[in-house]
Amino acid sequence: MPAAKVTRGILTSTSVDSHEDQMTLEALEQMVECINNPTTKIRFGIEHRPDFPPKGICNNAVLVKKGDLYVVEADFCEFEESKIAEWDETLVVESFSTPFTFTEVKSIPIDIISVSTDPHNFSTIEDYNKYLDKVSGCIDMEVAMHESLRKSELPIPEITFALTSSVLAYQLLKPTFKKVGDKIADKISDKVIEDGEKAFILIETALKEAFYRLIPKSRPVTTIFDYPGEPHIQLIAKTRDSQLLLKALTRVSNVLKEIEGLKKHVNIAKVQFILEGKGEWKLNYLLTTDGKSIGKKNAIAKRERRNEIILNNANKAGRSVGVSTGMSVKGAKAGKRILK
Numbered sequence: 001m002p003a004a005k006v007t008r009g010i011l012t013s014t015s016v017d018s019h020e021d022q023m024t025l026e027a028l029e030q031m032v033e034c035i036n037n038p039t040t041k042i043r044f045g046i047e048h049r050p051d052f053p054p055k056g057i058c059n060n061a062v063l064v065k066k067g068d069l070y071v072v073e074a075d076f077c078e079f080e081e082s083k084i085a086e087w088d089e090t091l092v093v094e095s096f097s098t099p100f101t102f103t104e105v106k107s108i109p110i111d112i113i114s115v116s117t118d119p120h121n122f123s124t125i126e127d128y129n130k131y132l133d134k135v136s137g138c139i140d141m142e143v144a145m146h147e148s149l150r151k152s153e154l155p156i157p158e159i160t161f162a163l164t165s166s167v168l169a170y171q172l173l174k175p176t177f178k179k180v181g182d183k184i185a186d187k188i189s190d191k192v193i194e195d196g197e198k199a200f201i202l203i204e205t206a207l208k209e210a211f212y213r214l215i216p217k218s219r220p221v222t223t224i225f226d227y228p229g230e231p232h233i234q235l236i237a238k239t240r241d242s243q244l245l246l247k248a249l250t251r252v253s254n255v256l257k258e259i260e261g262l263k264k265h266v267n268i269a270k271v272q273f274i275l276e277g278k279g280e281w282k283l284n285y286l287l288t289t290d291g292k293s294i295g296k297k298n299a300i301a302k303r304e305r306r307n308e309i310i311l312n313n314a315n316k317a318g319r320s321v322g323v324s325t326g327m328s329v330k331g332a333k334a335g336k337r338i339l340k
Contacts, residue, residue: 004079006076008075010073011073013069014028014069015069028072031061032062035074038100040103050158050222050234051272051284053300056079057096058075058077061074077096087265090297093292096291098291099290100290101269102269102287106226108228109165109228110163110228113164113199115145115160115161116146117146117158118147118155121214123215128213132145135205135206139205141198141199148160157215159223160223161223161226165229167195167227173192204242207246220238221239222238223236223237223239233255233273234271235274239275248281266294272284285299
């Protein structure tokens, strides 16, 4: 297997960014520890784009003091090998010789639904607080509201739902409700129905509020539905049409059928489907339990085109290129945040 292309660079620092956000020293120490874990690895991603397959991994991180700042330096390692999948010529398998698991894989199901947004995608702090109040108070069920801060001048508008397995069960059975009526209660528990109905009210409310408030309003909102488990399933869409999304969420049976077919060829750790056309979920990429990334040819082509544009623009401007990791770090924000 050929050697990986490796670029050494700065991943992040304790500098205060244009949003007046700051990574704490504790967060940087945690990041270094995660990157240097021998069995789990952080993705080398492009521009915080969750719909792009990883380009490789981050490795060999160190924490360095430069003047008044602390910085995390790391190797950005591209995949060593890329080849067409033997069972499907529309898929590209990218891999390293040493097995590992991506840190973004969430194999343990969750008990509490969470909703995450970036406060910088709201025009004012008051608007962000109104959004939080509307969403958190729309149902009589515990919901965790999280901030997902990204180091961008103006991040792409994004909202993420982390959902429980009972919600997925509800989505699978909801299309049959009209056919079987009250008899559905004989087939599944009352709690699954109750939690599923509440979850859909939450999703509908959050989408309505997010699509109305998130900026820039000229851009579609990236909506992510995360279902931790084995495998970790992720559905992603780029739209401001909430009704299209809600309807698509009742069409997930084909997703599970495709996953079962893929399991005949690989051990899936995480799999992502993207919403296309009039509301059909299509395979985008998957991560295996030994660290391979298997993506659709068009998804990888989009990643490479975007990366080329970023590199060209950076070279013309004489500046460095940012790298995204898809990593959430506790204590990532310190001090004051101002939304204007």
